[in-house]
Amino acid sequence: MDGRVSISELEKVYGEGAERTKAIEDLTFEVDGGEFASVVGPSGCGKSTLLYLIAGFLDVTSGTISVDGNPIQGPGTDRGVVFQNYALFPWRTVFENVTYGLEEDGVPKEERQSIAQQYIDMVDLSGFEDKYPKELSGGMKQRVALARTLAYEPKILLMDEPFGALDQPLRESLQDQLLDIWGDLEKTVVFITHDVEEAVYLSERVMIMTRHPGTKKTVSEINLDRSGSREEIVTSDAFADYKNTVWKSLHEETQTEVTL
Amino acid sequence: MDVTADANPRFDLSSALSLVKSIYSLVIVLVLWEAVAQLGLIHYYFLPPLSDIIMRFVELTLNGQMLYNAYLTLMRAMVGLAIASVFGVLVGVLSAQNDLVDWFFDPIIKIGYPVPIISLIPVFMLWFGIGDISKIIMVAVGTFWPVAINARDSTRQVETKLLWSAKMMGTSDRRLLWRVVMPAAMPGILTGFQIAMPLSLIITFVFEMVAGGGGLGALEIAGVRSFESTQVYAAIIAIMLIGIALDRLLRMARGRLLHWT
Amino acid sequence: MGYATSRHIEGLPAPLQRVAGALVDWIPLAIVVVLWDLISGAVVATAILPAPGTVAGKIVELFVTGQVFSHLYISLFRVVVGLGLSIIAGILLGIGMARSDPVENFFDVFLAMTYPIPKTALVPLAILWLGVGTSTAILIVFLACLLPIVLNSYNAAGNVDQNLIWSAEMMGTEGRDVLLKVIFPATIPEILTGIRQAVPIAFVALVSAELIASNQGMGYLILTSGQIGNYPRMFANIVVISAVAFVAVRLFEEVRERWLVWT
Numbered sequence: 157m158d159g160r161v162s163i164s165e166l167e168k169v170y171g172e173g174a175e176r177t178k179a180i181e182d183l184t185f186e187v188d189g190g191e192f193a194s195v196v197g198p199s200g201c202g203k204s205t206l207l208y209l210i211a212g213f214l215d216v217t218s219g220t221i222s223v224d225g226n227p228i229q230g231p232g233t234d235r236g237v238v239f240q241n242y243a244l245f246p247w248r249t250v251f252e253n254v255t256y257g258l259e260e261d262g263v264p265k266e267e268r269q270s271i272a273q274q275y276i277d278m279v280d281l282s283g284f285e286d287k288y289p290k291e292l293s294g295g296m297k298q299r300v301a302l303a304r305t306l307a308y309e310p311k312i313l314l315m316d317e318p319f320g321a322l323d324q325p326l327r328e329s330l331q332d333q334l335l336d337i338w339g340d341l342e343k344t345v346v347f348i349t350h351d352v353e354e355a356v357y358l359s360e361r362v363m364i365m366t367r368h369p370g371t372k373k374t375v376s377e378i379n380l381d382r383s384g385s386r387e388e389i390v391t392s393d394a395f396a397d398y399k400n401t402v403w404k405s406l407h408e409e410t411q412t413e414v415t416l
Numbered sequence: 417m418d419v420t421a422d423a424n425p426r427f428d429l430s431s432a433l434s435l436v437k438s439i440y441s442l443v444i445v446l447v448l449w450e451a452v453a454q455l456g457l458i459h460y461y462f463l464p465p466l467s468d469i470i471m472r473f474v475e476l477t478l479n480g481q482m483l484y485n486a487y488l489t490l491m492r493a494m495v496g497l498a499i500a501s502v503f504g505v506l507v508g509v510l511s512a513q514n515d516l517v518d519w520f521f522d523p524i525i526k527i528g529y530p531v532p533i534i535s536l537i538p539v540f541m542l543w544f545g546i547g548d549i550s551k552i553i554m555v556a557v558g559t560f561w562p563v564a565i566n567a568r569d570s571t572r573q574v575e576t577k578l579l580w581s582a583k584m585m586g587t588s589d590r591r592l593l594w595r596v597v598m599p600a601a602m603p604g605i606l607t608g609f610q611i612a613m614p615l616s617l618i619i620t621f622v623f624e625m626v627a628g629g630g631g632l633g634a635l636e637i638a639g640v641r642s643f644e645s646t647q648v649y650a651a652i653i654a655i656m657l658i659g660i661a662l663d664r665l666l667r668m669a670r671g672r673l674l675h676w677t
Numbered sequence: 678m679g680y681a682t683s684r685h686i687e688g689l690p691a692p693l694q695r696v697a698g699a700l701v702d703w704i705p706l707a708i709v710v711v712l713w714d715l716i717s718g719a720v721v722a723t724a725i726l727p728a729p730g731t732v733a734g735k736i737v738e739l740f741v742t743g744q745v746f747s748h749l750y751i752s753l754f755r756v757v758v759g760l761g762l763s764i765i766a767g768i769l770l771g772i773g774m775a776r777s778d779p780v781e782n783f784f785d786v787f788l789a790m791t792y793p794i795p796k797t798a799l800v801p802l803a804i805l806w807l808g809v810g811t812s813t814a815i816l817i818v819f820l821a822c823l824l825p826i827v828l829n830s831y832n833a834a835g836n837v838d839q840n841l842i843w844s845a846e847m848m849g850t851e852g853r854d855v856l857l858k859v860i861f862p863a864t865i866p867e868i869l870t871g872i873r874q875a876v877p878i879a880f881v882a883l884v885s886a887e888l889i890a891s892n893q894g895m896g897y898l899i900l901t902s903g904q905i906g907n908y909p910r911m912f913a914n915i916v917v918i919s920a921v922a923f924v925a926v927r928l929f930e931e932v933r934e935r936w937l938v939w940t
Binding site: 244 | 577578580581583587595599600675677
């Protein structure tokens, strides 16, 4: 399937001279087309930097990032980012935010409107088309951001702690909504979070990162039976085992940091 | 524009009460003014009765003098402000987008902004005379700084993630300015206009007072020179009305343009 | 310093880098001065645009002969008194309106009516009342500076954290003391912001009043220098008053930063 992300010997350095800091070092990782992969790590481990590098917002210092074998060159419409702080255009309505990418692509107006409506319906925001972002709650804003990114149909969704600012019940319902959408649309998802439970619940694979400089520590395959309800899944032994494995690996990392 | 107020049956009474509360002091002062002046407790020259001032205001309005002088003042202030807006936004946005432009203008703005711009009036009289052109250029130069600085700072402060969002959705670097930077910076740019607007009037009034050539400032000074204090007061009423109207207008424009904020 | 300029001086040692950076930063001003020098006498007659050297010489002369001091002194006196009065009245009015409904009801309408009047339009009125001279200038400076100070202290005093007031009351602070010990100190940063906005306004108001209604002061000196055709002296005085205004703003910012260490 299309949408394979290959990261090879990636290095990212910020600043120069005395202020030079290595954010990411020697990171090699591959996400298959259509896979849901999460990246967890302590704060400051460079996981957001990694996401922005894949998105093409930042330039790599060395190493390569390719999509389906082609090295990326800056941002492109094959990848779509969902930011933690939504980054919606405040001067555009919900509807206009969702049509933005289609406008840039030169899609004719009528087609634009039907596509946008389809994705607004998908994230359950029908009736809010003409609201401005300031009139929406955090959860609704994040759904608009998701619809906006889905609307121009990127193969790869890059999500930067998208539910980090929301409270627990809202988070859970958005997680389920995201899983449904992922199941329907067959996108590759790279999901950044610091929440182990969220990572295990959502993903097929979880990469744990170390910090200073950030690099890949371990990768855990998550083979959960996702046919049941949320309750069945999160209370299962398998879920607990996966959570423990990831948590231990992550905790070792924090522990080392503290003793340092 | 309080929509809920209409639904409130006690709306009329309570709003009438709050109106009384908020303007009773003004009424007292105005009545006292009229009384004190009519009784001759203060010399007519210093404080003519309010009724005389209003008569004078009406007279000056009916014979067209007030409107003509108001037109002169407004025309000078607004044309100057319009010129400053074009150049100010241009320089401000370019400074924020281009290192070389910023390098050139930053020290000039640092030095130019604190100059009490009014002190340049004699220079403009020397260079461009005392006519409309001179006044307009003076207003343009004086109001350029707040417009440019606000445009620059608000353009600089546009959130990186908004720019990134647009780029990921396929906006090219060239179009980024119109699609994202300008709309995002618009509140700050309008703030610059709101600061510059009263400044344009200040410069125009003072220039008119110093150099004449008609306008409300000149009308006031003529009143002082001919010992007709009612004319001074009448002109100030006109200035107040213009000030209130322009302030309202700018707020309305801001509300219209920035209903999304 | 912009990124473009910083790139070229990276090879230098750190202290030199800073000096070089400062120099690079101020090159544009040098360009302006050089242009000014080139234009003066060549494109525009020196009478209309005296060369920068001439103006600089005149500034030195103004100070050496002491001609400028009496005018500068009177101008500073007017600014300091006008601004000082507006600070006192502005704080009292602002806090009073924020914490007392009767005071707010009384003054609100006057503020709403006078707010959109450019205060320099009141110079002729001040002439009617006070004649030409120092009192008129002080009145205009006072009126022009009053509003930013009132508005800032009003907003701040209205928004003082209720928990602060409650905790003071809990510890035994009562009545009027709450104003003095809690509300006023909590409002100080915004009051200083208001004064910061007022300082440049004070100089604009001062020069306006002095251009129109004075026989002394920097504004008067600038105007009369122009009228008698002594243009180098006119430009020199503009530079002097601008420098004074600039220094006043910087000085105030310096003081504010020292004072507000706790914010």
